[in-house]
Amino acid sequence: MNSDNTRQGVYYALTAYIFWGVVPIYFKWVDHVSPWEILSHRVIWALILLLAILFWTKQLSELRVPLKLIPKLLVTSVLLAINWLVFIYAVVNNNIAETALGYFINPLVSVFLGVVILREYLRPLQWIAVAIAALGILGQLIMFGRVPWIALALAFSFGFYGLLRKNLGLHAIGGLAIETLLVVPFALAFLIWTGWQEKLAFGDHMPTDLLLMLGGFVTSFPLLCFAAAVKRLSLTTLGMFQYVAPSISLVLAIFVYHEDFDPGRAITFICIWIALAIFTFEAWAQHRRRPV
DSSP: OOHHHHHHHHHHHHHHHHHHHHHHHHHHHTTTSOHHHHHHHHHHHHHHHHHHHHHHTTOGGGGOOOGGGHHHHHHHHHHHHHHHHHHHHHHHTTOHHHHHHHHHHHHHHHHHHHHHTTOOOOOHHHHHHHHHHHHHHHHHHHHHSOOOHHHHHHHHHHHHHHHHHTTTOOOHHHHHHHHHHHHHHHHHHHHHHHHHTTOOOTTTOHHHHHHHHTHHHHHHHHHHHHHHHHHHSOHHHHHTTTTHHHHHHHHIIIIISOOOOOHHHHHHHHHHHHHHHHHHHHHHHHHHHSOO
């Protein structure tokens, strides 16, 4: 892999993760709209843009998948919709910090699911990292009587999504287009029903309409950058960028939107950061030991 390719990959990865980090700003702009309506528009406009990209790049054939994969794609599409809905709900209800916690937890959840479902083996330091993360969440429950359900819902929905998508071998854009296509009938049905109830935000205010339509770009642009980064960087290198997005989101939550960052939440974050530091160091050390 030449240095120019690597440099381009770094730029693409940074663009994707920085964009994902600041994306709560977009959902704050439309926080006067129901999360269900925001989700419905995001699904519909994302599908339109993804199909346009596939048409422009002459890759519409990527939409052809074996029928036996449809049941799994139905499950992944539901998991993706849940992830998007929880994220939107959290942002419009002033819980950006907890979304950041969810995406910090996500790599550890993926490891946990690998052990429980795929019977993968964890090395000692990985066990320690997972245990510290679990203690952080348990501590919040014991001391403050609450579970960070938004963070856990985001981490587990995306963790299960990644687990199922891992072995499907689908094109990044084509696969997402199929998943959104499977959810679109429900999104359209919701918008029609909401319109019939005269509770639809779309159509009343041009700036709001344009912002809701922008949801397709918000969904597709970082994914395109990420797909370009994957082609140019090793997964180990790419993995080092995954904490950029939740770090930016956390800064936005505390310093821009002035969300409460109480001791319970701080303790949970500290435990997760310690766990991630151990996990990242262990992965780096293991990578260094492999023969070149």
